[in-house]
Amino acid sequence: MVSDYSAAYWEQNPDALLVLSPEGAVLNWNPAAEAIFGYASAEVLGASVIDLIVPADRAHEEEAMRAEALQGRTAVHESVRRRKDGSLVHVNVSTRAVRGADGQLLYFLSSKKDVTQLKVQRDAQLLEARFRDLLESTPDAIIMVNVTGRIVLVNSQAERVFGYARAELLGQTIEVLLPHRYRGGHLRHRTGFFGQPRTRTMGAGLELYGLRKGGDEFPVEISLSPISTEEGTMAMTAIRDITDRKRADQKFKDLLEAAPDAMVIVNRDGRIVLVNSQAVRLFGWSRDELLDQPIELLVPERYSARHPEHRHRFFSEPRTRSMGAGLDLYGLRKDGSEFPVEISLSPLETEEGLFVSSAIRDVTDRKRIERALRDKNLELENAALVKDRFLASMSHELRTPLNAIIGFTGTLLMQLPGPLNAEQEKQLRIVQTGARHLLSLINDLLDVAKLSANKASFNIETLDCSAVVGDVAATLEPEAQRKGLAFAVHAPPGAVPLRTDRRALSQILINLVGNAIKFTQQGGVEVSLEQAESPTQGNAVRVRVRDTGPGIPAQEQSRLFEAFSRVESAERRHHEGTGLGLHLSRKLAEALGGSIRFESTEGQGSTFILELPEAATP
Numbered sequence: 001m002v003s004d005y006s007a008a009y010w011e012q013n014p015d016a017l018l019v020l021s022p023e024g025a026v027l028n029w030n031p032a033a034e035a036i037f038g039y040a041s042a043e044v045l046g047a048s049v050i051d052l053i054v055p056a057d058r059a060h061e062e063e064a065m066r067a068e069a070l071q072g073r074t075a076v077h078e079s080v081r082r083r084k085d086g087s088l089v090h091v092n093v094s095t096r097a098v099r100g101a102d103g104q105l106l107y108f109l110s111s112k113k114d115v116t117q118l119k120v121q122r123d124a125q126l127l128e129a130r131f132r133d134l135l136e137s138t139p140d141a142i143i144m145v146n147v148t149g150r151i152v153l154v155n156s157q158a159e160r161v162f163g164y165a166r167a168e169l170l171g172q173t174i175e176v177l178l179p180h181r182y183r184g185g186h187l188r189h190r191t192g193f194f195g196q197p198r199t200r201t202m203g204a205g206l207e208l209y210g211l212r213k214g215g216d217e218f219p220v221e222i223s224l225s226p227i228s229t230e231e232g233t234m235a236m237t238a239i240r241d242i243t244d245r246k247r248a249d250q251k252f253k254d255l256l257e258a259a260p261d262a263m264v265i266v267n268r269d270g271r272i273v274l275v276n277s278q279a280v281r282l283f284g285w286s287r288d289e290l291l292d293q294p295i296e297l298l299v300p301e302r303y304s305a306r307h308p309e310h311r312h313r314f315f316s317e318p319r320t321r322s323m324g325a326g327l328d329l330y331g332l333r334k335d336g337s338e339f340p341v342e343i344s345l346s347p348l349e350t351e352e353g354l355f356v357s358s359a360i361r362d363v364t365d366r367k368r369i370e371r372a373l374r375d376k377n378l379e380l381e382n383a384a385l386v387k388d389r390f391l392a393s394m395s396h397e398l399r400t401p402l403n404a405i406i407g408f409t410g411t412l413l414m415q416l417p418g419p420l421n422a423e424q425e426k427q428l429r430i431v432q433t434g435a436r437h438l439l440s441l442i443n444d445l446l447d448v449a450k451l452s453a454n455k456a457s458f459n460i461e462t463l464d465c466s467a468v469v470g471d472v473a474a475t476l477e478p479e480a481q482r483k484g485l486a487f488a489v490h491a492p493p494g495a496v497p498l499r500t501d502r503r504a505l506s507q508i509l510i511n512l513v514g515n516a517i518k519f520t521q522q523g524g525v526e527v528s529l530e531q532a533e534s535p536t537q538g539n540a541v542r543v544r545v546r547d548t549g550p551g552i553p554a555q556e557q558s559r560l561f562e563a564f565s566r567v568e569s570a571e572r573r574h575h576e577g578t579g580l581g582l583h584l585s586r587k588l589a590e591a592l593g594g595s596i597r598f599e600s601t602e603g604q605g606s607t608f609i610l611e612l613p614e615a616a617t618p
Contacts, residue, residue, distance in 0.1 A: 016091075016112040022105045024049050024066065036091075036114050038084030049110075053081045055088070066108060069097040080147060081112065086187055087173070088148040090119040116148055120171045123152040123231050130229075141239040147232055149173045149190050161241055163213035174237070179211050190235075197226035197233055210239060219246045262360040266295045268353060270311050282362055284334035295358075300332045314356060318347035331360060340367045402442070405435045458501040458591070465498040465505070465541050466491045469529050472509040480517045486524030487517075496529060498541050500612055504588045508596075509543065511581040512608045516547035523548025523605070532611070540594075543610040551602040560598070561586045585610075 010017060016033035018026060026044045034040055037053050044052055054062050058079055065075035075095045080088045092113040098106050123146050131153065135142045141158035145151055151169045159166055162177055169176075174190065175183040210220045219242050227234040253274075256263045262279035266272055275290050283290070283298055290297070295311070296304040314321075322344050331341045342363045348355040409432040411417065413425065420428070473489045480487040498505075516525045528544040552560060561582050582596075589596045594612035 014113075016114075018049065018108075018110040018112070020049055020066075020108040020110055022107065024062070024108075026052065027107060033112070036083075036089065036112065037081065053083070055080060055082050065093060065095045066097075069095045069108060070105070072097070078115065089114055090116045090146075090148055116150060117171055119146065119148070119231075120150045120152050123229075123234070124170055126229060126231055127153040127234065131227075138238070141241070143169075143174065143177070143237045143239065144227065145174045145190075145235050145237065147194050147234075149175070149187070151176075152234065158239070161212075161239065162210065168213075177210055179209050179217055182209070193224060193226075193235060194233065197235070199223070199225045210241070218243050259359070262362075264290075264295065264298070264358045264360060265348065266311075266356050266358065268315055268355075270294050270296070270308060272297075273355065279360065282333075282360065283331065289334075298332055300330050300338050303330070311356075314345060314347075315354060318354060318356070320344070320346045331362070339364050402435050402438060406432060409435065458504060460499060460501055462497055462499045463502055463505075465496040465500075465543075466529055467495075468502060468505055469509065469527060469543065472506060472513055473527060476510070476513050476517060479514075480525055483517065483521070485517065485520055485522070487526075488524065489527045489529075491529040492531065496531060496541060498612060498614055500592050504592060505612070508585045508588050508610060509545075511585045512543075512545045512596075512610065515581060516545050516549065516606075516608070520547045520549035520605075531614075539614045541612050541614060544607055545610075546605065546607040548605040551604050551606055552598075552600040553602050557598075557600065561596075 010030050013030060013032055016036045017028075017030040018033060019028035021027055025046055026049055029039070029041045029044050039052065050059050050062055058081075061077060061079050065077055068075035075093075077093050079091060079093060081091050081093075082088055092115050094111045094113075096109050098109055100106050127144055131144070132155075135153070135155040138155065139157065141161040142153075142155045143151055143158050144153040151172050151174060154164075154166050154169050158169075162169075175186055178186055208220050208222060209217045211217055221240045221242050223238045225236045225238070227236050253276075256274070256276040259276060259278065262282040263274075263276040264272060264279050265274040272290050272293050272295055275287055277287075279290070280287055285297075296307050299307050322342075329341050329343060330338045332338055340363050342361045344359045346357045346359070348357045409428050412420065412428050413432065469489065469491060473487070477487050513525065513527060524547075526544075526546045528546070530542050530544075532540050532542045586596045589610060589612065592612055594610065596608060596610050598606055598608045600606035
C-alpha cells in the first residue's frame with residue numbers, strides 16, 4: 001500500500017520532482033517536470049541539471065542550494081528556470097540531500113514548484129501601486145513584463161490599442177500581442193534584453209507589427225526601458241500605433257513616384273534615405289544600391305570635394321532654392337557617364353529631423369536645343385550683318401540710278417529737250433511712276449532694317465502736331481478729290497505741342513491717310529486730332545484716321561501689321577503695295593514711345609488710331 005502511495009506521489013505530483021546524482025546529473029524526472037520544462041525523461045537522464053534548466057547567471061544558486069542541503073537542511077529558494085524552448089518560468093525550489101545508512105550521500109531530491117502566476121500577481125500589485133497613475137497619463141500603450149516575459153501591468157491605452165481587457169492580458173506572455181511569424185524570434189530578443197537591460201528602440205529600421213484581439217495586424221513603433229523593482233528587473237514597453245503615419249508615408253512615397261523629376265532625399269549626414277523610380281532610371285543604380293550611400297556618389301569627382309561644404313551650408317540655412325543657379329551642373333551615372341542637370345533643393349522637416357529633398361532634372365535635350373539656338377542666333381546675327389552691309393551698299397547703288405531715271409523722266413515730261421506726242425508722254429509717266437514706286441520700296445526696306453537693328457536715328461524736337469497733320473492733309477487731299485471722296489480734318493483751335501521726330505510722324509500719317517484714301521472707293525476719309533489722357537502714357541496726342549472703305553476681314557486682322565502682309569480681298573487685290581506701310585508705321589510709332597491700333601468692321605470701314613506721348617524720348 002505504501003508502495004502504491006509512493007508511485008502515485010511521484011507520478012501525480014503537480015510539482016516537478018527531480019532525483020540528482022551527487023554531481024548534479026539527472027537520475028529521474030517525473031511527468032510534472034516534463035510538463036513544466038518541456039523535456040521528456042529520456043532526454044534528460046544523465047544530463048547536468050545546470051545545463052538543462054538553469055540560466056547561466058543562476059548556476060551559482062543551484063550549487064549553493066546543494067551545498068546547503070549537504071549540511072542537513074532543506075534548501076528553499078525562489079528563482080527562475082529555463083524551459084526547453086528558452087522561455088523562463090518562476091519556480092520555488094526545495095532541495096534535500098539523501099544519505100545511506102553509512103552516512104554517504106546517495107542523491108539529491110529537488111522539488112520545483114511553478115509559481116509563475118503567483119509571481120505575476122505579486123508583480124502586478126507592486127507595479128500597480130507604484131506606476132499606475134503615471135502610466136495612465138502617457139499617450140502610448142504601455143505594457144510591463146517581468147523576466148519571464150509575462151505581462152504584469154497594462155494601461156488603458158494598451159487595452160484600447162490591442163482590444164483586450166486588462167484581466168485578459170495579465171499573466172500572458174508578451175508574444176500574445178505579436179503576429180505568429182515574429183513570436184519565435186521575439187523570445188530570443190526578449191532573453192537578450194534581460195541579459196543586457198538598457199533603454200532602446202526595438203527593431204529600429206524594421207517593419208514591426210502588433211496583433212489585436214480580433215486578429216488584425218497594425219504597424220507599431222516600440223521602445224523598451226528596464227525598470228528596477230524589489231521583485232527584480234522589469235521591462236517597460238511603450239507601443240505606438242503608427243497606422244496613420246504609415247499611411248501618410250505611403251502617400252508621400254506615391255507622390256514622389258508620381259513626380260516627373262528624379263527625387264533624392266538626403267539626411268543631415270549626406271546619406272541617401274529615399275529615392276523614386278525616376279532617380280533609379282536616371283542614374284542607373286538600383287534602389288538598394290543607392291540607399292544609405294553618400295549623395296556624392298551621384299556627383300562627378302571634380303565637384304565631390306566641395307559638395308559637402310555646400311550641403312552643410314544648406315542645412316545651416318535651410319530654404320527652398322535652385323542649386324547652382326546660372327552654373328553648369330552635372331550628374332554622374334553608374335556607368336561613369338555625366339549628363340547636365342538642373343537641381344532644386346527643399347528642406348523637409350520630419351519627426352526624425354531635417355532632411356533635404358532634391359529634385360533633379362536631366363536637361364540634356366534642353367542643352368542641345370540651347371546650343372542649336374545659340375548657333376542659329378549666331379548665324380542670324382551674321383546674316384543680319386551681311387544684310388545691313390548689303391542694304392547700306394545697295395542703298396547708294398540703287399538710289400543713284402533711280403533718282404537719275406526719275407530726274408531725266410521729269411525733264412522729258414517737262415518737254416525741255418523737245419515736244420512729246422501723247423503716247424510718248426503716257427509711256428514716260430509709266431516709267432516715272434514705276435521708278436518712284438521702286439524708290440519708295442527701297443526707302444521702306446532701309447527704314448525697316450534700321451528699326452529692326454535699333455539703328456534708326458531720330459531728331460526729337462517740339463513741334464505743332466496740328467501743322468504736321470495739316471501738311472499731310474494738304475498733300476493727300478487732291479488724290480481724295482480725284483476719287484470723289486469727302487475729305488475732312490478736325491483739329492483743336494491753336495497749336496497742339498508734341499515733342500517727337502517730324503519726319504517719322506509725317507511718314508506714319510502719310511501711310512495711314514494714304515491707305516485710307518487708296519482703299520476707299522466711295523464715302524469719305526476723316527482725320528481727327530485731339531489731346532487726350534492715356535492710361536499708360538499720361539498726356540498724349542491722338543490722331544484718328546477713319547474711312548468708309550471695305551473694312552478688314554476678321555481672319556486677316558491678326559496679321560495686319562506683319563511685314564509684307566497684304567489683305568487678300570477682291571476690293572484690295574488690284575491696288576499696288578509692298579505690305580510694309582503698316583508694319584513700318586507701327587515700328588516707328590513704338591520707337592517714338594507710342595502705339596497704333598485699329599477698329600474695323602468688314603463692309604463698313606476702318607479707323608486707325610495713332611497715340612504718341614507729348615514728350616517722347618526714343
